[in-house]
Each structure stands twice: as C-alpha cells, then as structure tokens.
Amino acid sequence: APILVWLRRDLRLRDNPALSAAAATGRPVVVVFIRDPLFDALGAAHKWRFGLGLDHFAARLRQLGNRLILRSGSALDVLRDIIGETGATTIYWNRAYDPDGIARDTEVKASFASQDIDVESFSGNLLQEPWKTTTKTGGHFKVYSPFWRALSVQAIAAPLAPPAQLRLVGNVPRSEDLAQWDLGAEMRRGAAVVAQHLLLGEEAAQARLDQFLDTVLPEYGEGRDFPARALTSNLSEPLAYGEISARQIWHQTLLRYPHGEAEKFLKELAWRDFAWHLTFHDPHIQTGCWRREWDRFQWEDRADDPRLIAWQQGRTGVDLVDAGMRELYATGRMHNRVRMIVASYLTKHLRMHWRFGQQWFADTLVDWDAASNAMGWQWVAGCGPDAAPYFRVFNPDTQQQKFDGQNTYCRHWLGTNSGFEEAVPLSWKTSRPLNPIVSLPEGRAQALAALEAFKTAE
Numbered sequence: 001a002p003i004l005v006w007l008r009r010d011l012r013l014r015d016n017p018a019l020s021a022a023a024a025t026g027r028p029v030v031v032v033f034i035r036d037p038l039f040d041a042l043g044a045a046h047k048w049r050f051g052l053g054l055d056h057f058a059a060r061l062r063q064l065g066n067r068l069i070l071r072s073g074s075a076l077d078v079l080r081d082i083i084g085e086t087g088a089t090t091i092y093w094n095r096a097y098d099p100d101g102i103a104r105d106t107e108v109k110a111s112f113a114s115q116d117i118d119v120e121s122f123s124g125n126l127l128q129e130p131w132k133t134t135t136k137t138g139g140h141f142k143v144y145s146p147f148w149r150a151l152s153v154q155a156i157a158a159p160l161a162p163p164a165q166l167r168l169v170g171n172v173p174r175s176e177d178l179a180q181w182d183l184g185a186e187m188r189r190g191a192a193v194v195a196q197h198l199l200l201g202e203e204a205a206q207a208r209l210d211q212f213l214d215t216v217l218p219e220y221g222e223g224r225d226f227p228a229r230a231l232t233s234n235l236s237e238p239l240a241y242g243e244i245s246a247r248q249i250w251h252q253t254l255l256r257y258p259h260g261e262a263e264k265f266l267k268e269l270a271w272r273d274f275a276w277h278l279t280f281h282d283p284h285i286q287t288g289c290w291r292r293e294w295d296r297f298q299w300e301d302r303a304d305d306p307r308l309i310a311w312q313q314g315r316t317g318v319d320l321v322d323a324g325m326r327e328l329y330a331t332g333r334m335h336n337r338v339r340m341i342v343a344s345y346l347t348k349h350l351r352m353h354w355r356f357g358q359q360w361f362a363d364t365l366v367d368w369d370a371a372s373n374a375m376g377w378q379w380v381a382g383c384g385p386d387a388a389p390y391f392r393v394f395n396p397d398t399q400q401q402k403f404d405g406q407n408t409y410c411r412h413w414l415g416t417n418s419g420f421e422e423a424v425p426l427s428w429k430t431s432r433p434l435n436p437i438v439s440l441p442e443g444r445a446q447a448l449a450a451l452e453a454f455k456t457a458e
C-alpha cells in the first residue's frame with residue numbers, strides 16, 4: 001500500500017527525513033500539501049512566496065517521476081479523502097513546533113490511531129528537538145548562553161541524502177491547481193519588485209550556502225552588523241520554507257571550518273533553535289508578553305494610529321528607521337541590525353505595542369518565522385526572555401553613525417532608485433517629513449519615564 005507524505009515547511013529533497021523514510025520502504029509515495037486554515041492565515045508576502053516555493057518543489061518532484069498533490073480543506077478531512085482514494089495505510093510528516101500546528105497534528109494523529117493508519121512524525125526542521133536540550137534539572141532554557149552550551153555539545157544529526165527515487169502511485173489522486181489558489185492575491189503591486197530579491201528553491205539555497213562559506217564567512221564575525229556590506233548568509237528565507245535544513249547548514253559549515261572559525265555564525269543559527277525552544281515550551285510568547293507583567297504596560301494600541309502607519313510606510317522622518325522599513329517593503333527582508341532599530345523605535349520612541357510590529361513583519365517578510373519574529377520583537381521591547389533591559393533605547397542616529405557611517409544603506413533606501421516606490425500601493429504617500437514625527441530625545445525621555453513609572457508601580 002502507498003505511503004502518504006504530508007509536506008509542510010519542508011520543500012526539499014535533501015535531508016527530508018519524512019520523504020527519505022517513505023522512499024526507503026520502496027512503496028509508492030503520495031506527496032501532498034494541504035492548504036488548511038492555518039495556511040490561509042499566513043501573511044501576504046509569506047503566502048505569496050510559499051506559493052513560489054511549492055511551484056518550484058513540484059517541478060523537483062516531477063523530475064523524480066513523482067507529483068505534488070495540492071488540496072484545500074482541514075488537514076484531517078483531506079488526509080482521510082486521500083487515504084480513501086489511494087488505499088494508503090501510512091502517513092509521514094516532519095514535525096511542526098508552533099502551538100496551532102501541534103494541536104492540529106495531535107488531532108490528526110489521535111484520529112488515525114483508531115483506524116489502523118500508521119502515523120509517524122520526524123525531526124527535520126531544527127538542529128535538535130526542543131525537548132532534547134534541557135537544563136541540569138531537566139527544565140527548559142530561558143537564557144541563550146546556557147542553551148547554546150547545552151546544544152552545541154550534542155551530536156546534531158547528519159543530513160540525509162536526497163531519495164534516489166520516489167515511486168509514483170498507480171492511481172494518482174487529483175490535485176488542485178496552484179495558479180487557482182492565487183496565493184499572491186494580497187501582494188498587490190509589490191510582488192514584481194520583491195521577486196527580484198528572492199532566493200528561491202533548494203538548489204539556490206545550496207548554492208548560496210556554498211558561496212557564503214567560500215567567500216563571505218571569514219568576514220561574518222566582524223561584518224555582520226553592517227547593513228550595507230551584505231556579509232550575512234541570507235539563508236533565513238529558504239530556512240523559512242524548509243528549502244534547506246538547519247542541519248545541512250550546521251554540518252557543511254563545520255566540515256569547511258572545523259576549528260571553531262565559524263562559531264559566531266553557528267551561534268546565530270542556533271538562535272533560531274532557541275526561538276523554537278521558547279515557543280515550544282511556553283507558547284504564550286506568540287501572543288502575549290513572555291514576562292507576563294508587561295501585558296499590563298500601557299502600550300499604545302490603536303491600529304489606525306497615524307504614527308504606526310508612518311512607521312509601516314517608512315515616513316517617520318528618522319533616516320535609518322525609514323530606510324529599514326523601505327528595505328522591508330521592497331525586498332521582503334531587512335538586515336538584522338536594522339530590524340532591532342526599527343523595532344526599538346516603534347516600541348520605545350512611539351510606545352506602540354510590539355504586537356503591531358510582529359504583525360507587520362508577519363505580513364511583509366518573506367523570511368517570516370513565527371518563533372524568531374516573536375522572540376525578536378519581545379527581545380527589543382524588553383518583555384521577552386534574555387531580553388535587552390527595558391531601559392535600553394536604541395538611538396537610531398548613533399546606530400547609523402556606527403553601522404552605516406558612509407550612509408550607503410540609508411542613501412540607497414531613501415533615494416529614488418531603490419524600487420521602493422514601484423513596490424508600494426498607490427494609496428501610500430512616499431514623501432518623508434522634514435522632521436521626525438517623534439524626535440529622538442523626546443521619544444526617548446517619554447519612553448524612559450513611562451517604563452520607569454511602570455517598573456516602580458510593579
């Protein structure tokens with residue numbers, strides 16, 4: 001009987017444990033992707049990019065003589081239907097670690113357990129399962145450094161070779177048409193501009209990793225904080241769709257740099273695992289302040305606040321903030337240093353709830369990752385684990401002098417040739433105010449006063 005592989009965020013052939021295990025049985029394999037309600041809830045840019053990834057992966061499967069079957073509906077209903085149509089007796093998938101994904105998968109597993117359908121889930125998306133890295137007393141970590149120490153001494157599973165073949169089932173189930181899903185519907189006119197910046201598909205991710213290790217990594221430690229220098233890997237995008245696995249990056253890096261030369265890079269890669277470790281053990285981080293008391297802080301919370309809209313559209317009048325927000329809208333990415341600065345301006349100078357930032361990023365980032373995004377926002381806002389202290393308020397001007405001293409990054413994104421103006425909706429204003437909507441000293445003083453008052457009252 002055929003095996004069903006339920007594909008999720010793992011659009012790759014190499015190091016895909018569920019797919020490899022299915023191929024190894026020699027039985028026919030039905031590969032299905034389900035457009036379920038969780039998928040429909042994804043942000044605009046992410047969903048659009050997901051569609052491109054699916055299209056690309058479908059072509060990879062065809063090269064192997066197999067097919068990607070696309071279906072919409074609840075996961076349980078779709079899987080039941082396909083089992084009925086194909087006579088499959090087994091379902092494999094690579095695990096998800098977000099609370100909604102876990103709830104869905106648990107329900108599916110429980111439902112099939114009583115029907116003689118074998119369900120097996122695999123570890124494929126992280127360096128290590130979130131429950132395998134524990135403190136000495138068996139608890140989970142809340143601070144990064146000890147997490148890193150505990151993770152980095154473990155054996156990280158070696159990546160698997162791609163399956164040589166994936167037998168096609170005799171009666172191929174019908175597939176919906178990806179074009180009809182219209183996954184770019186919410187992207188409006190930004191798509192063509194963002195598309196120029198994508199790193200799409202397994203082969204491109206692999207080529208980028210090779211190139212990064214060959215030519216960029218030696219400068220990473222010293223250069224990663226300078227947004228104009230492009231000395232980071234850019235692998236967050238393919239990681240977000242599983243077009244490359246963290247374990248491939250880990251092992252290939254160590255093979256090339258076995259004597260600790262790449263530790264800085266591996267430590268950044270492990271932040272992604274830490275983010276998932278946190279979300280897995282305390283899912284509240286996705287929707288509320290990880291330090292619960294901060295849920296009582298008087299954040300500004302109006303979604304139509306003109307200052308929020310100015311921030312989203314890159315019109316705060318603060319150069320580095322606006323440059324970052326423009327980079328985000330036009331490319332679906334933003335340099336890590338600049339993410340911290342725009343986040344600090346929103347949550348400190350403007351005192352807007354970090355959730356607005358989290359949501360905006362979810363809607364515009366092509367490398368959106370639920371765990372890294374929630375952790376990143378709360379780190380900056382001061383309410384997360386291992387966070388920057390609440391009284392740290394980045395000064396965007398000082399940061400600019402330090403990390404964009406030649407003004408290269410700001411000049412590019414604030415200029416007229418960046419592609420930003422072609423990417424934005426026609427309804428947006430693109431001219432920037434002459435003076436910041438909230439001046440840096442004033443915003444800082446007000447933030448500190450509010451934060452101090454809150455801390456004292458607590």
Ligand code: FAD
Nearest residue numbers: 232233234235236268269271272336368369372373376377
């Ligand atoms: P590199 O420097 O080359 O790092 C390699 C890999 O390590 C990255 O691809 C990523 O997987 C991981 N990594 C590096 N830094 C971090 C970090 N701080 N947290 C978690 N993982 C990290 N990253 C996302 O992937 N998706 C998000 O939605 C996201 N939202 C963020 C929101 C805020 C407010 C902040 C401050 C950071 C956010 N990050 C997010 C983390 C970080 O900015 C990006 O991972 C990084 O910029 C990706 O670029 P790169 O692949 O070139 O990174």
